[in-house]
Amino acid sequence: MTDKKVPKRIAQTVLNSLKGGVVPRIGLPYITVGRKSEVEALLRDVEIISEGGASFRFIVGRYGSGKSFLLQTIRNYVMERGFIVADADLSPERRLHGTRGQGLATYRELISNLSTKTRPEGGALTLVLDRWISAVQAEAMRETGLLPGDPALEAATDRKIYEVTSAVSELVHGFEFAKLLSSYYRSSVAGDDETKAKVVRWFRAEYTLKSEAKEALGIHMVITDDDWYDYLKLFAAFFRMAGYTGMMIMVDELVNIYKVPNSITRQYNYEKLLTMYNDTLQGKAKYLGIIMGATPQALEDRRRGIYSYEALRSRLSDGRFSRPGARDLLAPVIRLEPLTAEEMLVLCEKLAEMHAGLYGYERTVTTEDLAAFIRIEYGRIGADQNITPREVIRDFIGLLDLLYQHPGMKITALLESEGFSYAKSEAVSDDADPGYTEFTL
Numbered sequence: 001m002t003d004k005k006v007p008k009r010i011a012q013t014v015l016n017s018l019k020g021g022v023v024p025r026i027g028l029p030y031i032t033v034g035r036k037s038e039v040e041a042l043l044r045d046v047e048i049i050s051e052g053g054a055s056f057r058f059i060v061g062r063y064g065s066g067k068s069f070l071l072q073t074i075r076n077y078v079m080e081r082g083f084i085v086a087d088a089d090l091s092p093e094r095r096l097h098g099t100r101g102q103g104l105a106t107y108r109e110l111i112s113n114l115s116t117k118t119r120p121e122g123g124a125l126t127l128v129l130d131r132w133i134s135a136v137q138a139e140a141m142r143e144t145g146l147l148p149g150d151p152a153l154e155a156a157t158d159r160k161i162y163e164v165t166s167a168v169s170e171l172v173h174g175f176e177f178a179k180l181l182s183s184y185y186r187s188s189v190a191g192d193d194e195t196k197a198k199v200v201r202w203f204r205a206e207y208t209l210k211s212e213a214k215e216a217l218g219i220h221m222v223i224t225d226d227d228w229y230d231y232l233k234l235f236a237a238f239f240r241m242a243g244y245t246g247m248m249i250m251v252d253e254l255v256n257i258y259k260v261p262n263s264i265t266r267q268y269n270y271e272k273l274l275t276m277y278n279d280t281l282q283g284k285a286k287y288l289g290i291i292m293g294a295t296p297q298a299l300e301d302r303r304r305g306i307y308s309y310e311a312l313r314s315r316l317s318d319g320r321f322s323r324p325g326a327r328d329l330l331a332p333v334i335r336l337e338p339l340t341a342e343e344m345l346v347l348c349e350k351l352a353e354m355h356a357g358l359y360g361y362e363r364t365v366t367t368e369d370l371a372a373f374i375r376i377e378y379g380r381i382g383a384d385q386n387i388t389p390r391e392v393i394r395d396f397i398g399l400l401d402l403l404y405q406h407p408g409m410k411i412t413a414l415l416e417s418e419g420f421s422y423a424k425s426e427a428v429s430d431d432a433d434p435g436y437t438e439f440t441l
Helices: 008-019 036-050 067-080 102-112 125-144 151-169 174-190 193-203 210-217 228-241 263-281 296-300 310-316 341-359 367-379 389-405 411-415 418-427
Strands: 054-060 083-089 246-252 288-294 333-335
Touching: 008 341, 008 389, 036 054, 036 067, 036 246, 036 288, 036 333, 054 067, 054 263, 054 296, 067 083, 067 246, 067 288, 083 102, 102 228, 102 246, 125 151, 125 174, 125 193, 151 174, 151 228, 174 193, 174 228, 193 210, 228 246, 228 263, 228 288, 263 288, 263 310, 288 296, 341 367, 341 389, 367 389, 367 411, 389 411
Parallel strands: 054 288, 054 333, 083 246, 246 288
Antiparallel strands: none
């Protein structure tokens, strides 16, 4: 049973998302079960990042195993700790490298999805820039005791802005980046919204021609497929100086690189991946964490997967002593173990409470009913290898919806229906695995 009252707006979003097979971006604390060790391992990385370090992790699991759920869980955790998060899913149009702007498309998606605790839905770039300027001005007022409108206060603020831009300008491409930050500040003070918008357009990589950027802002450069990652490192450094703890980048669906038919294109993408990996582990990036999600095949396939690139395979392969049930969670690759039947039972308990609260009825599904449902799901032939949380959750929410819409229907009748009956005899037989027949909360 859960003692948390879930707001109906959140409950609706969570249940609709899960029934549709996607991970909700809100409400995860209400339904999180298991993955304690994985979360703790990733949060140790967060401490390193907050102290000026960097990290790179791969989350590996089958479709529906909970990769995206874990990524979203960590996303919420780090935003609560003052991080800025940028997330994106790779696709045929979004890769790490491409000859027709596919890498730049990933950068644009990441910048578009910049999120903070106060703007968790994304689009936080202008909010962060404006907050930075306000914070610098407020700090200058506290230190000088001067009032707004005093020319001396403006000079003091200018000096503080210069401290930030000077620090950024020392990094690769930092001079142009710092010049744009200064331009945004001056435009903000002058009330020049047009120039502010142009600077934001540049940061979002919406200028594709150098001549266009030069005419608009006097900048002789634009962000390209080759150097977009350098600008993410610049943003991480700037965000820290703007008062945030650090920056976390989350990229899911690495399988879309695995699916690229051209071997040379795949190799270029893996080369970019190696660059990002080396940067974080060698200390070339600061206040930056990167987490990427992949399927086992996308990682391990020696012909097309990440392991086809020898430099990555030698860095990411499991240690000799790592095995299922005893994984090294400090290694670069975190492999998701299946949720146990007991953990799925707890999750179904939470969902049943949430469903009853959303639709305003007294919950009738008992713990014994839930145990019977889990026994059937986990008793299917091949379930030990093939069942995923996504499948179980979708089945269960569908079951709850039917019971709500047909109050006279009994859960036992549904569990004994044709859709479940082929697995029932094995799942509930006297010889069934006792781990699937007795549950405790």
